[in-house]
Amino acid sequence: MADPVTLPTPSPVRKVARAVKDSKAPAITRAAAILRLLGRSERPLGVQAIAKELGLVPSTCLYVLRALAEEELVSFDPDTKRYALEAGVLTLARHWLRRDPFNDLAQPHLDRLAARFGLTMLGVQAVGLDHMIVVAMAQSGSGFQLSTQVGSRFPALISATGRCIAAFGDYPVAELKARFDQLRWDDPPAFGDWMEQLRQTREQGFAVDEGQYIAGATVVSAPVWKGAGRPVHALVAIGIGAALGRELGALQAALVEAAGTLSGQLGGGA
Amino acid sequence: MADPVTLPTPSPVRKVARAVKDSKAPAITRAAAILRLLGRSERPLGVQAIAKELGLVPSTCLYVLRALAEEELVSFDPDTKRYALEAGVLTLARHWLRRDPFNDLAQPHLDRLAARFGLTMLGVQAVGLDHMIVVAMAQSGSGFQLSTQVGSRFPALISATGRCIAAFGDYPVAELKARFDQLRWDDPPAFGDWMEQLRQTREQGFAVDEGQYIAGATVVSAPVWKGAGRPVHALVAIGIGAALGRELGALQAALVEAAGTLSGQLGGGA
DNA sequence: GACGATCATTCAAAATATAGAACATCGTTC
DNA sequence: GAACGATGTTCTATATTTTGAATGATCGTC
Numbered sequence: 001m002a003d004p005v006t007l008p009t010p011s012p013v014r015k016v017a018r019a020v021k022d023s024k025a026p027a028i029t030r031a032a033a034i035l036r037l038l039g040r041s042e043r044p045l046g047v048q049a050i051a052k053e054l055g056l057v058p059s060t061c062l063y064v065l066r067a068l069a070e071e072e073l074v075s076f077d078p079d080t081k082r083y084a085l086e087a088g089v090l091t092l093a094r095h096w097l098r099r100d101p102f103n104d105l106a107q108p109h110l111d112r113l114a115a116r117f118g119l120t121m122l123g124v125q126a127v128g129l130d131h132m133i134v135v136a137m138a139q140s141g142s143g144f145q146l147s148t149q150v151g152s153r154f155p156a157l158i159s160a161t162g163r164c165i166a167a168f169g170d171y172p173v174a175e176l177k178a179r180f181d182q183l184r185w186d187d188p189p190a191f192g193d194w195m196e197q198l199r200q201t202r203e204q205g206f207a208v209d210e211g212q213y214i215a216g217a218t219v220v221s222a223p224v225w226k227g228a229g230r231p232v233h234a235l236v237a238i239g240i241g242a243a244l245g246r247e248l249g250a251l252q253a254a255l256v257e258a259a260g261t262l263s264g265q266l267g268g269g270a
Numbered sequence: 271m272a273d274p275v276t277l278p279t280p281s282p283v284r285k286v287a288r289a290v291k292d293s294k295a296p297a298i299t300r301a302a303a304i305l306r307l308l309g310r311s312e313r314p315l316g317v318q319a320i321a322k323e324l325g326l327v328p329s330t331c332l333y334v335l336r337a338l339a340e341e342e343l344v345s346f347d348p349d350t351k352r353y354a355l356e357a358g359v360l361t362l363a364r365h366w367l368r369r370d371p372f373n374d375l376a377q378p379h380l381d382r383l384a385a386r387f388g389l390t391m392l393g394v395q396a397v398g399l400d401h402m403i404v405v406a407m408a409q410s411g412s413g414f415q416l417s418t419q420v421g422s423r424f425p426a427l428i429s430a431t432g433r434c435i436a437a438f439g440d441y442p443v444a445e446l447k448a449r450f451d452q453l454r455w456d457d458p459p460a461f462g463d464w465m466e467q468l469r470q471t472r473e474q475g476f477a478v479d480e481g482q483y484i485a486g487a488t489v490v491s492a493p494v495w496k497g498a499g500r501p502v503h504a505l506v507a508i509g510i511g512a513a514l515g516r517e518l519g520a521l522q523a524a525l526v527e528a529a530g531t532l533s534g535q536l537g538g539g540a
Numbered sequence: 541g542a543c544g545a546t547c548a549t550t551c552a553a554a555a556t557a558t559a560g561a562a563c564a565t566c567g568t569t570c
Numbered sequence: 571g572a573a574c575g576a577t578g579t580t581c582t583a584t585a586t587t588t589t590g591a592a593t594g595a596t597c598g599t600c
Contacts, residue, residue, distance in 0.1 A: 024557070025337035027297035027587085032341035039365030048547055060588055062549070067295035071302035072397055081548065081596090085366040087395050087403040093363030094421025095309030096355040125357050127342055133357040151364025294587075297557080318577055327559055332579070351566095351578065 016054045030056060030064050035073065035085065044075075044082030093151075100125075102226065102233050103135055105265050109235065109258040110138035117251050119239035120145050124221075126165050126232055129156045129179055135233075146217055146238050158183050159214075160221035161234045163207035167198040168223050169230040186215040206256050208248075211241055218244050220252055222259035226266045235259045286324045300326060300334050305343065305355065314345075314352030363421075370395075372496065372503050373406055375535050379505065379528040380408035387521050389509035390415045394491075396435050396502055399426045399449055405503075416487055416508050428453050429484075430491035431504045433477035437468040438493050439500040456485040476526050478518075481511055488514050490522055492529035496536045505529045 016033045023029045033054050038045065045053075051061040065083050068074035072088035097103045106123040114121040115138075123136030134152045139145055157166055157179050166176055173195075180191055189197070189212055201207040206222040213219060218241045223231035235255055244251065286303045293299045303324050308315065315323075321331040335353050338344035342358035367373045376393040384391040385408075393406030404422045409415055426435055427449050436446055443465075450461055459467070459482055471477040476492040483489060488511040493501035505525055514521065 019340070023337050023340065024333040025297045025301075026557080027295045028301045028334060028337035029341065031295075031298045031301065032338075032343065035362055036365075039362055039369070042369075046547070047549090057589060058547090059549075059551095059590075063294040063587085064298060067293050067298035068302075070293065071299065072401070073302065075397075085362065085369060087366065087397060087405060089359065089362040089366050090403060090405060090421040091423055092305055092309055092355065092359040092421075094419055096357065096359050098419075099309070099312075099355060127345075127357060131342070133360060135357060135360060149364055149368075151360040151362075153361055296587085316577070317579090328577085329560075329579075329581095330558055333557080 016056070027064060027067075030054070030060070031068055034061070034064060034068065035089070038074065038083060038085045041084075044077065044080065044084040046082055050083065097135070100135075101266060102224065102262070105262055106136050106224075106233070106235065107138070109262060110136055113235075113237065113251075113254055113258060114138035114140045116254070117237065117239065117244075117247060119237055119244070119251075120147060122148065122236040122238065124161055124234045124236050126156055126234070129165075129169075129171065129175065132156050132161060132165065132234075144240070146214070146240070155179075155183055158185070159212070160207040160209035160219040161236050163194070163197055163201045163209070164221050164223045164231065164234050167201035167207065185212050187212045206252055206259075208252070216241050218248070220248075220255055222255045224259050224266065225263040233262075235262070286326070297334060297337075300324070300330070301338055304331070304334060304338065305359070308344065308353060308355045311354075314347065314350065314354040316350075316352055320353070367405070370405075371536060372494065372532070375532055376406050376494075376503070376505065377408070379532060380406055383505075383507065383521075383524055383528060384408035384410045386524070387507065387509065387514075387517060389507055389514070390417060392418065392506040392508065394431055394504045394506050396426055396504070399435075399439075399441065399445065402426050402431060402435065402504075416484070416510070425449075425453055428455070429482070430477040430479035430489040431506050433464075433467055433471045433479070434491050434493045434501065434504050437471035437477065455482050457482045476522055476529075478522070486511050488518070490518075490525055492525045494529045494536065495533040503532075505532070 016029070019029045019033075034050060037050060037053055047058055047062050047065060050056070050065070051058040054061075056064075065074060065076070069076045069083070069086070072086050075084050075086040076082075077084075102123065102125070110121040110123055113119075118140040120140075121138045122134050124132045125135045126132045131153045132155075134148055134150050134154075137148065137150055139147070154161075156162060157176070162183075177191060180194065197207070206220060209217075209219040209221075211217060218239050220237045221234050224233040224235060225231045226233065235258055237251055237255055239251075286299070304320060307320060307323060317328055317332050317335060320326070320335070321328040324331075326334075335344060335346070339346045339353070339356070342356050345354050345356040346352075347354075372393065372395070380391040380393055388410040390410075391408045392404050394402045395405045396402045401423045402425075404418055404420050404424075407418065407420055409417070424431075426432060427446070432453075447461060450464065467477070476490060479487075479489040479491075481487060488509050490507045491504050494503040494505060495501045496503065505528055507521055507525055509521075
């Protein structure tokens with residue numbers, strides 16, 4: 001999986017401007033935009049550069065930065081007058097990880113499956129229909145592998161995991177179609193075919209993506225339930241298509257079993 | 271090292287109230303306080319509970335929460351009307367980790383030393399004189415160990431690492447004294463002794479804490495420079511005192527060497 | 541070493557987010 | 571099953587933040 005950070009960046013200026021207008025707490029919208037910009041940036045940025053990039057007023061931008069620095073979410077170098085992300089964001093992330101039992105419980109399963117099948121395993125969480133986020137990862141460590149990192153974001157409906165989210169989410173078809181049309185695949189399926197695959201996913205209890213999202217890569221995904229309603233998490237296996245070969249069947253079975261066990265532990269299930 | 275999250279919680283109400291007053295962007299101060307509160311909380315919280323805990327007006331609190339939810343930093347369950355941290359904070363953390371070369375470069379050293387000496391190794395970053403944050407960790411995996419997690423925060427001047435920060439930071443003595451007086455140790459050193467230890471730390475290039483911060487635990491810490499000025503990072507070794515025994519000398523040498531190598535790689539050094 | 545340009549910062553007017561009360565909604569108890 | 575209590579949400583006047591120009595600092599260039 002390629003890192004989606006470098007995907008099309010639809011000029012933040014307009015987005016931020018609109019979001020700020022609609023929000024009843026625009027300072028927060030601005031702050032979030034600044035944090036994301038600083039995260040995206042390779043190097044620390046000055047007030048002016050940030051303001052220009054996001055279409056903010058420099059003075060306002062300065063006040064926001066100062067507040068963020070005060071909260072230790074942003075670092076400030078008095079010599080260069082540059083701002084960057086600060087380690088405080090790590091502390092928040094740690095708390096988030098600790099708060100959700102999925103993260104701890106999934107790890108052993110991921111480690112085991114990654115070692116057994118020699119591929120990359122992910123624990124993924126869906127955030128509505130917008131994104132899914134990688135929250136846990138395990139790699140077998142042997143040979144070449146597709147790699148990603150904890151915290152990476154992907155469009156919610158992409159690849160095998162996207163099929164799980166769509167299949168078990170009970171969303172209106174119109175909404176699925178709208179989102180579906182914005183996805184980028186290496187080898188895009190037709191919407192009709194994709195809907196048929198959703199039916200199949202519901203039937204089987206897992207989804208497979210053979211080279212459609214990323215050419216040459218096979219992705220298998222099984223949903224994990226935390227309670228009633230739609231599944232929020234999924235276990236994902238990513239392997240080089242050729243290397244998987246006839247182990248695919250065994251992998252699917254093992255993945256579904258692990259997902260089932262996890263759902264049980266989390267108090268989910270059908 | 272005990273997790274400092276459960277340390278004295280000096281009633282957030284007053285702190286938040288003061289911070290909000292002083293800030294030119296109070297919404298951000300409030301937002302940060304809410305994020306931290308949600309991180310601290312075991313379970314999702316409602317608007318009212320959050321507002322009361324932080325001394326905020328419920329309606330304002332609601333607007334802030336909505337803005338944070340819009341930014342995917344906070345999750346909202348429409349059924350229970352409860353808010354919690356959302357996975358978006360992970361994405362920020364990932365960007366932060368990627369942005370600082372220390373995190374990637376330190377890991378191999380930590381792994382190596384943890385395995386060789388059979389103890390817990392940390393990569394630590396100082397945030398001013400307020401805190402230090404664990405940004406990387408390695409454990410040998412054998413036997414009992416003192417444990418902490420990436421993202422954990424500690425008072426900046428505590429233990430061996432605190433001595434490094436103080437010794438090489440060139441801070442006014444008055445400021446050191448003020449901070450020093452607020453530290454909690456299992457076996458607190460006198461300020462005079464501590465100042466003498468700083469001198470020694472400068473001389474040796476590393477600091478040792480033998481059971482003062484945590485009874486029975488030996489902590490060794492060596493500073494890592496990224497550029498001129500004060501060191502921002504440190505490599506830390508934590509072991510059960512008895513288990514370390516006469517390996518202590520070898521550990522100190524190895525730690526200082528690793529820290530020196532890292533400083534070189536980061537373009538720092540004396 | 542002085543000039544010019546760029547950037548960070550400050551300041552007072554104006555737009556607007558906030559506070560507090562009123563309203564709506566939910567779950568509980570009698 | 572109805573009334574109560576508590577919680578979430580909306581509404582509007584006002585105190586505040588935001589704005590955009592003016593000031594001050596800093597860097598690179600001639």
